[in-house]
Amino acid sequence: MVNTTIKTAKSQEIFAAAQNLMPGGVSSPVRAFKSVGGQPIVFDRVKDAYIWDVDGNKYIDYVGTWGPAICGHAHPEVISALHEALEKGTSFGAPSYLENVLAEMVIAAVPSIEMVRFVNSGTEACMAVLRLMRAFTNREKIIKFEGCYHGHADMFLVKAGSGVATLGLPDSPGVPKSATSSTLTAPYNDLEAVKALFEENRDQIAGVILEPVVGNAGFITPDAGFLEGLRELTHEHGALLVFDEVMTGFRIAYGGAQEKFGITPDLTTLGKVIGGGLPVGAYGGRREIMSLIAPAGPVYQAGTLSGNPLAMTAGIKTLELLQKPGAYEYLERITKKLADGLLQAAQETGHAACGGHLSAMFGLFFTSGPVHNYEDAKKSDTAKFGRFHRGMLERGIYLAPSQYEAGFTSLAHTEEDIDQTIAIAREVLSSL
Numbered sequence: 001m002v003n004t005t006i007k008t009a010k011s012q013e014i015f016a017a018a019q020n021l022m023p024g025g026v027s028s029p030v031r032a033f034k035s036v037g038g039q040p041i042v043f044d045r046v047k048d049a050y051i052w053d054v055d056g057n058k059y060i061d062y063v064g065t066w067g068p069a070i071c072g073h074a075h076p077e078v079i080s081a082l083h084e085a086l087e088k089g090t091s092f093g094a095p096s097y098l099e100n101v102l103a104e105m106v107i108a109a110v111p112s113i114e115m116v117r118f119v120n121s122g123t124e125a126c127m128a129v130l131r132l133m134r135a136f137t138n139r140e141k142i143i144k145f146e147g148c149y150h151g152h153a154d155m156f157l158v159k160a161g162s163g164v165a166t167l168g169l170p171d172s173p174g175v176p177k178s179a180t181s182s183t184l185t186a187p188y189n190d191l192e193a194v195k196a197l198f199e200e201n202r203d204q205i206a207g208v209i210l211e212p213v214v215g216n217a218g219f220i221t222p223d224a225g226f227l228e229g230l231r232e233l234t235h236e237h238g239a240l241l242v243f244d245e246v247m248t249g250f251r252i253a254y255g256g257a258q259e260k261f262g263i264t265p266d267l268t269t270l271g272k273v274i275g276g277g278l279p280v281g282a283y284g285g286r287r288e289i290m291s292l293i294a295p296a297g298p299v300y301q302a303g304t305l306s307g308n309p310l311a312m313t314a315g316i317k318t319l320e321l322l323q324k325p326g327a328y329e330y331l332e333r334i335t336k337k338l339a340d341g342l343l344q345a346a347q348e349t350g351h352a353a354c355g356g357h358l359s360a361m362f363g364l365f366f367t368s369g370p371v372h373n374y375e376d377a378k379k380s381d382t383a384k385f386g387r388f389h390r391g392m393l394e395r396g397i398y399l400a401p402s403q404y405e406a407g408f409t410s411l412a413h414t415e416e417d418i419d420q421t422i423a424i425a426r427e428v429l430s431s432l
Helices: 009-019 078-087 095-111 121-136 160-166 191-200 226-236 256-261 310-321 329-348 380-392 415-431
Strands: 043-047 049-055 060-061 116-120 141-145 184-188 205-209 239-246 267-271 281-285 352-357 361-365
Touching: 009 184, 049 361, 060 415, 078 310, 095 116, 095 310, 095 352, 116 121, 121 141, 121 205, 121 239, 121 267, 121 281, 191 226, 191 352, 205 226, 226 239, 239 256, 256 415, 310 329, 329 352, 329 361, 329 415
Parallel strands: 141 184, 141 205, 205 239, 239 267
Antiparallel strands: 043 049, 049 060, 116 281, 267 281, 352 361
16 A cells, blocks of 8 residues: 555644544545545635645545535635625525525526426425325335445435445434335336336335436446336326436536436436535425425425525535536536546456446445446445545545446636546556
8 A cells, every 4th residue: 555645743633532423523424535545635725626634634526515516616706705695694594685696697507497497405305206296196115226325314214325334324223113114215217117017016105316327326428218218108007207316417518417318307406506505305206296295285295494594605606617618518528538548547457446437426236247226336345446446535535435426527627636636546456
């Protein structure tokens, strides 16, 4: 293993203290580095494509606060807009014009969305959309896919990938069987399994929910015809198709995966990018479905901080930046260069690996592949990934601390950043 080139004394001290204050020392499990081993670093500040920790080490960042920092951290235009908004107050708990502005932008961008409701997280959006699916169809059962993560609500913690996979928990203690008894699961990219579930549960399935591009079991793309097949099946059986685009929304295309693949779901959940780094989520879809949401209809959902003026401001400015000519072309170019470079480095240094990218998302598995679903992803050499992760970290590259997480690039990453990352990856892989 490469020699440590970073100082970690302050990170160690702070994280040690944190473990007496918070479960595992963190506010979200994957941050604890359980699946990669070693000491987590404690952040001090972020800017553009870079992180500085409390010990003064600088890193090139490919996590991007798990997706929102698509324009780069602390973008000056976002920060300036937030300063102005702060002067007016941090929370209203009442209607504001900013909600209209961001709603109009989301509706104009995302093909499936005719009306939208803002919430505070992707988990909250997925909880609400599940209730809405059931109310609209008057059916109870849903289909989700193994390794797809839709937040930590009870009914979704079935073969949920992501942080659950990182901790080796197939499900979660504390979730009653009654909460998940109506949640059916199928392997991602397996249309025949979905057909069988519809046949076995005729007129009982409210809908199908999925990450159109999986980012929570590692980076996995849909096979040709898979999304099209789901659209046909849900139509045929009177069920709804829901795209969880919390991760892919405004990232793999301005209109999300549904724009990229030309498949329009009935409902969509969003988060991350639309808050520009502040807590936000949203769900939306066809007007006739969304009109069931209170106070327009009988399906209840509420939130004190929903539509928060700071989150709306950061989201509006971020989407404006993404509309600038050439933004997605640049993201595609640098991400392809990074993904191809990592795979080539692995091949040249004798490691079985596979992976790829779509616009500003990428992934690398330590397995010969191909990886079509979560079962394939689980064949990866996670111990090797842990050593690779540590070697990269010690040389100033911050990757997601789990084999089962996608990576993210931003408009702030430079060609030099990508070249440096590939060179360091080759060096680390040579030492494994």
